[in-house]
Amino acid sequence: MKHELAFNLIGKQLDWSDAQFAGEFRELQLMIDHKYDAYQGFQPATRFHVALLNWLSQFAKLADRQTAYRLIKERLIFVSQREMHHLVSLMMPIVERHARSRMARLLNMPLYVTLQDGAACSRLDLMRRRTLYVGLSDGARIDVFRRYNEGQVSNEQVVAFSEISEDKWEDLQSELRKNLMEVGPRREAAQFEVVCLVDDFTGSGSSLIRWENGQWKGKIAKFHKANDHRRGKALTTDCLLHIHHHLASRQAKTQIEHDLQAFSQACPGFAYETTFSYVLPQDIVVSDKDPDVDLVTLLRTWYDKKIEDKHTGKDIWFGYKQCGLPLVLEHNTPNNSVALLWAASEQEGTPQMKPLFARRKRHSSNG
Template sequence: MWGIVKELLARRLLDTVVYGDSDDARPSSDEVAAETAQLTRLAALKYDEYEGYSPAVKFLESLAIWLSQLEPSDRRGALRFVNERLLFISAAEMDHLVGTIYPDRLRPYFIRKAAHALGVSHTRVRHVTASVEFQELHRRTLIMGMSDGARLDKLRRASSFSTEQFHLVSTLDVGKQEDLRGKLADALSQMGSSAPANFATVVVVDDFTASGTTMLRPVETEDSSEKEGAWEGKLVRLREHLVQLKDAGIVAADARIVVLIYLMTQKSRVALAERMRNSGLESEFELRDAHTFGEDVPLVNGRDDEFLRIFEKYFQEEWVDEHNRKAGHPRFGFADSRLPLVLHHNAPNNTPPVVWKQHDPATGSGWSGVFPRHERHSSERP
């Protein structure tokens, strides 16, 4: 029954909003039927699960409101963007991706390290994983989240790490430090290891980066020039805390820090690698991913002119604020990322704001995005 309602709603959306006021030639009934079926499938399979929707509004309703704000001549192009160019990462897809982290990224990493310590080939998997060296490396690993998108509960269940190796945030208070040290010492004793009760590897996890700016960036002076040798961001704060943990004996002095990001863009990968090198973090930090979006994903001039024109046309200058202008004009997303991307729990600010911007009483913006974003920084929540 609900499927029939969705189909009727999708057909009405196309008939009334998209094609009703258009001067262009109307598609054939077969083409409209095919497009109706596609919208219905998208809503059922993915888009209705978007967590930014209110209980009474789902994808088709939100799409109708969004399209109705556009001039009739722009609605078909906006609908083509949703149907043909938008990437939506569902909860099931993210869960599957997280499930691959341990077998495809972390376990091989520890096998190689243990094999090197044993002086044998990493292809001798059974021999290596049965060794005390592998068990030590495995247990002397601390996994911390850098945001609520780290999904450490999913990662823990998909791995053979102990629950005692996970911490939801990337800072440890004194009580937690002593708790982790005591349980690590007990675990090492049970496996007959004489290794020190500190963590030799720290894995810090985040879900997504599109520009790398939040992770690591040069400090800017008042005239917007870069302050030489000065850096800020999540990785800088992490390094400062790790110094404290090393001084307290919780983390080994020569510990290796693995920055694990589930989803990255090629732009952020290149930028972070360069910044880590220039800041000196490269000597103790290494960057790993589960998936990197290729250079074919961002919207580009020539191929995506129709979509870029719409996003520029309906962008409202009052949306520019002190946060989103840090890396250039945000009409096509933070740091000019131009990403046609929505994650099931929130639309990234690297996606053009026309897609996700919502009513803001402080600025007077009455816009309703098709995938409304919960913004971390908002004039309504100073």
Template sequence: MRQDLAENLLAKVMEWDTGTFAQEYARLNRLALLKYDEYQQFSPGRKFLESLGLWLRQFNSRDDRRTAYEWMLKRVVFVSNLEMRQLVESSYHDFVRPKLLASAAVKLGCRPYELAKIEQSTEFASAKRRSLFLGLSDGSRMDLFRRSAGLMNEQVWQAYEIGDFKAASFLSDLRQDEGEEASFESIFLVDDFTASGTSYFRMENDAPKGKVYKAIEQLRHQDRSKFTSSDCEYYIVLYVATQKALDHLKQHLEPYFSGLGIKPLSLSQFSLWPTKRSSPRMIRSTPTLCVWFHATNTIVPGRWIHTSSRAEPPT
């Protein structure tokens, strides 16, 4: 659609006079140029302004169109390809690596802030090698994740369905590096976005369903070969999530893990937006970037722990 036609359509649909159109168009054009035109699923021949005008046209009354327009300006959250790439590249360094450092510090018997000592230790190298990273969807971008984290091919897989052959290959490669009795001590399930959380875990007719359930069950199936250690820790790393999804996962995963004799998960999150707002955004939930859930096989009485204060943005 030609630019002038898109502008005329938008002005007509919103019933703007010349002055209002000039003011609003300047704002919309900046949004389009800086961000929204990057969206890759517009219909052929359309970009942001054209699609916005056609979307607003569906509303019958002027008041409804104005309400929808204000909603678009104030509540829609758009994560660009560049921003998503930054989340992928930083997730290991900001979330995974500190956990591996803490684990190595415990084995070394030193304080967590003795970073130079920990980073140069064989315990940290072993903790990193004994970690397995599985993607929950194509959006997890495991190729980029692996390169940015400096991980080996033998510990990263783009899917959570690894199968017996691949699992045996992972374990064989691990034991070549770490010894004949080695097992994976940390499992990271990685994905890009969840709005409701139901595709990860849900109950249907009193039976668990979802990607997290399938992944955990497959890993438990491999335990006859001691694929995971007795105190293996499980993590779910989400680049972007809504508070609605986090609440759903918290509610449903806790009894599931408890039923397996696994310590209930803890939740850490890092948000680019305030976690408290009067009008939540994106599917009636606050969008949260870089979230991880954690559970361990160690059978210890516990509860859900929200630890967002431990994952504040760096200053």
């Protein structure tokens, strides 16, 4: 379908006047060109204006179509690939600042002194060499991180996935030993003192760490169980797990910090630290208290309970864990986003929900 025809049909769906059409067309076309058409969840040759037309057509009432369009125009946050890569580029400076702060505490000196103190600089350089970067998912952009930090981080310090085989651990430790020997005889063992666990986005924090059915679950619990016995071997006995997300909701940040503290007390061994390239502000969240009453009503009423499964839980019109995010990432839409953006009903669904940004289930569980 040609975009001129699609826009004319969209204008009719929304009852735009000629004056409205001209203004709305310019604004919408700008976002389509720079962001929306790049969504990777679209089928080949599919364009956003066609998806928008199909999405609006599910609503019989004009008021509902206008409310839905207002969600896209005024509330939607679309993170492009370039923006996500920028968040990835912010990771190393953040990690470095935290490493320097730890060094200042370790050497009992003010932070600014570590910039000139020879012992601090030498110790910080050693810490950099003994840091391992591990991706927690295929969306962690660990390859992008490596390219941004070429010359600072070696290939032998980067692992794409957190399930690391015994042979891989031996290779990592062997390469670390060689690297330490290249800069001269060192008394320090070839052990990693920091493992930086990296992921792209967290909306609720529950995929990272959660208390469920009387036990700790999530990526951190799995990593602890798989690698706690490596402390004193490939890892130092006081190894720090530095968890970094490129993007997070405020709810996820709060939940992760709370649950990590409880987990560290229940399962001692590793130390923990969390950082984020960017935390979304709380005022973007859609909830029952939202001033846009029409939007809240639409999200609650235009909802098919058959989209729920054992992983999402019930009543997810505001998204998984009721996160209420009006968020789309270029490669996928999180299930923490409001369901109206991504939910697709089966044929017998009532109402028949159609997605604007169809979601691919990258994970089989929590968001």
